[in-house]
Structures are given as structure tokens and as C-alpha cells.
Amino acid sequence: MAPRPDWVGSMLDVAGLRAGYAPVEILHGIDVSVGAGEIVALLGSNGAGKSTLNNTLSGLQRPFAGRVTFDGTDITGWPSARIVARGLVQVPEGRRVFPNLSVRDNLELGSYRRGGSGRTGNLERVVAIFPRLKERWHQLAGTLSGGEQQMLAIGRGLMSEPRLLILDEPSLGLSPLLVEDMFTLIGRLNADGLAILLVEQNVVQSLAIAHRAYVLENGLITLAGKASELADAPALRKSYLGQ
Numbered sequence: 001m002a003p004r005p006d007w008v009g010s011m012l013d014v015a016g017l018r019a020g021y022a023p024v025e026i027l028h029g030i031d032v033s034v035g036a037g038e039i040v041a042l043l044g045s046n047g048a049g050k051s052t053l054n055n056t057l058s059g060l061q062r063p064f065a066g067r068v069t070f071d072g073t074d075i076t077g078w079p080s081a082r083i084v085a086r087g088l089v090q091v092p093e094g095r096r097v098f099p100n101l102s103v104r105d106n107l108e109l110g111s112y113r114r115g116g117s118g119r120t121g122n123l124e125r126v127v128a129i130f131p132r133l134k135e136r137w138h139q140l141a142g143t144l145s146g147g148e149q150q151m152l153a154i155g156r157g158l159m160s161e162p163r164l165l166i167l168d169e170p171s172l173g174l175s176p177l178l179v180e181d182m183f184t185l186i187g188r189l190n191a192d193g194l195a196i197l198l199v200e201q202n203v204v205q206s207l208a209i210a211h212r213a214y215v216l217e218n219g220l221i222t223l224a225g226k227a228s229e230l231a232d233a234p235a236l237r238k239s240y241l242g243q
Ligand SMILES: Nc1ncnc2c1ncn2[C@@H]1O[C@H](COP(=O)(O)OP(=O)(O)O)[C@@H](O)[C@H]1O
Pocket: 021, 026, 044, 045, 046, 047, 048, 049, 050, 051, 052, 053
């Protein structure tokens, strides 16, 4: 379906999304949107359904009901390759790099579905963002540290010239110092104009860089609003910050 010419809505618009692992429903009707140029945080503790949502948005799982619109096009139920080709790109949880391929080969695979013509320039851009990857250029990805693998996973996502990047728990398993670096970097990518859906358990740092946020609990959005306002919301402070 072609985009409607009068379309002026969000870049990503999720309405009434139900999904899970048939016959078990995990997401019970989710409404989420991300506008052009926004960082939107999706917060929730372990098992809330964050990755299920990401995988459904990315076409790795088919939704049971609801609608996903990207850039004005209904992409509900599209296969993942076609969704990536549109520029909706996910960096999955647990940084799934190919362990037996080099850093360079992992990055190049990122431009398989999209960004092929800009590959050389994109490689240079990724290396400028993550100089460490250049130092590890021919090293097998499986031998990188956790932080380096996360850089590689994000770099690979950037190789496909995302219009919207979904990051699934990018700070998971990193040392506190690297977590700080990771959030700074995500903020910088957004400052360059990239729309980001930042999926995190790290509430304080996510709210500090996000424009808006949603809280997902047991497959339902229980709080939504401006990040600055949610940071002060008593319900959020009590549940996630123990205050
Ligand atoms: N492959 C799967 N099959 C069945 N249930 C799953 C599968 N993956 C996750 N789940 C269940 O879905 C729920 C949400 O998981 P998930 O989306 O991974 O949460 P989060 O990413 O927020 O930690 C959990 O109860 C989890 O056990």
C-alpha cells in the first residue's frame, strides 16, 4: 500500500497490538508511537513483554491483532526482511553478532537488505562513531568484549541506514562506565536526527535522554507521557526506583 499523501502522523504508529506465542497472548493491546526525530523509551522490568513487542514490530513474530503503521504504510504482518528494507531496524537484545565472522564482515552484513549502495561511506561513519571497532577490524566478533559486541551490534544496525532504530536493552550486561558511554552515544545518534525506540530497564538514564516514554507491565502500557514528567511520577518512582 502506498503512503497516503495527506499523511502527517507519527513515523511509527502501533495501535491495539496483541501478540505473543500462540496460543499464549503476551501483549494485550498496545498503543505506542514514535515521531520523526524522537527518542522514545519503552521501560519495563524482566518479562514485561518488551522483546515480544520489538520482535513483533520487526516482523519476527506475527501479531494476533492490531495494526503497525510505519511512515504511513500499514506493515502489519510483513516479513522482517521487507520491514528492514523500509528502514525499521532492530538491534536485538543480547547483541546477536555472528561470532565466527570478523568485525568488518559483521558490519557489511548490516547492509545486506538496505544501505548496500552507501556501504563504503557507512562503514566510515560507523568507524568514526566507534573507533574501537576499527582497532578490532579483523578480529572474530565472538572474541570481542561485551561492550565491543554491543558497539558492533549497533554499528551493524546503522549500516542498514535506519529511519527508525529499535534498541533492545543496549545497556544490559555492561559495566557502569560503559553504560554511561552507551547512553551518551544513543543521545548523540538521536541528536543527528535518528528516531530511536529505546527499550530499557534502566529507568533513570533512559528518561534522561528520551523525549517521551511508556511503561510496559504484564503486556499493557500502564504509564505514558513526556520523559521529564514521568521521571517525577510517583507510580514510576515507587515501582522502579523504590522511592
Ligand atoms: N519463545 C517464547 N515462547 C513462549 N513464551 C515466551 C517466549 N519468549 C518470551 N516468552 C514469554 O513472554 C513474556 C515476555 O517476555 P519478553 O518479551 O522477553 O519480556 P522482556 O523483554 O520485557 O523481558 C515472558 O513471560 C516470557 O516468558
